[in-house]
Amino acid sequence: MHVLALLDGTLADPTVPLLRVDDLGVMRGDGIFETILVVDGKPRELGPHLDRLARSAAMMDLPAPDRAAWERACQVVLDNWTGRPEHVLKLVMTRGVEGTGTPTEFALGMEIAPAVLRQRAEGIAAVTLERGFGPDVAERAPWLLLGAKSLSYAVNMAAVREAARRGADDVVFLASDGTVLEGPTSTVVAVHEGVLRTPPSTLGILPGTTQHALFRAAERTGRNVKVEPLTVPDLHAADGVFLCSSVRTVTRVHTLDGTRLTDSSDLHREMVELYQSEYQR
Template structure:
């Protein structure tokens, strides 16, 4: 299936249609926000939750996001041309627009989920821990660091993933300078200790994960309680399971951290059943 593109106020356009001016602040400064969500049965999953997070990100950047009804319609237009039998990745983007002023640039793209990402659901991922360069308490009192904001400034995120892949891993796991696991460049950390399913507190500046929140809110369905705490990589190695949750991959098991293998997690399949991604 080819990529689909929809532009706010214009509807569906050919995928090769030029969308940005050369001086668009999203391109030249990374000044904008986005959300990516899973498309199933022809509709975006957790759309309301993603839009709520996008609104928060835009507010943090003092960016004028169009009304929610317009964003919902944009998502609907993109999905209207997508086969109901195929899963996809829908991205909604809003940049600050031209450098000399003007309306924001708002559009949606919809593309297939890559086969490689699908394989992670069944086979899991090996991660390398990489220092993020901040303490667990640095970003909350410093809003200009944009902790918890999903901006289009993803060059560092992608650089971390590329480094991990070049060095024989599947993904990266960021660490604070005080030694705690935070999140992955494009996904949220989850782990099990006894009867608890845990995640990193958002007070550390990690992005609030929509897929992870869905799982945590339903932890009781698989016999677990949900909570938040700080965790070190060595503590993760002693847990009953470690996962990454993201909107496109779904829930994937971490099978190794810095080359140290983790035992197979008994809860992986039951947690994956909660989010209903194809495995």
């Protein structure tokens, strides 16, 4: 099931074409997006997602998103959703048709893919793959758009297919010096002796709203958190490695590059409870 809302606050038929074939979102993947989890009609981290949409737009010289219009479009989707209580809310903004200067924008309610629910419950095997950049390139070469949530995710999806060829479910990207970066659609969190650690976004990775919510909860409950570079040996030595993203929430990595990691089932349960506690207050 899909519910589609436009930025003027109207509903549109999701089965009817909306984009022109020469929309730059289609022609060049030139645009940005956000994926938000909705539970019982409440979007999680909507503010941070809209902040990040604005940040991505600025990084790509797109017009600043009209926040009030996005909030209204999101509400229209939520008000008209009749599917499962837990679902996806996707925001898309493209550069529109060349020369018009008018972005194409919509909010789309969708069901969660069954594979995502399975991975949440069962955990995943991941492989490390190099991204080909040094850890300091983001600042030197902003045109690479590292850390922007752009629509150009073909490379990220190709990495996931490579993982499947290697018998795994997902990927941990590494910088050219071996520094741990992020997953193609997730933030890496490793737990060592009760301390939650994640790589800094200065490495050219997307600041994750789920990781941020998890760390907020951890700090609130007196745990230590560290934002600092991680290496692959750090992941192998961890009590638990998790890939965090809005819809998958906190997913346990049970196997890395074919090696079984420390059994983190109990720690995973604890991390999920911690993350959920942010929304039960």
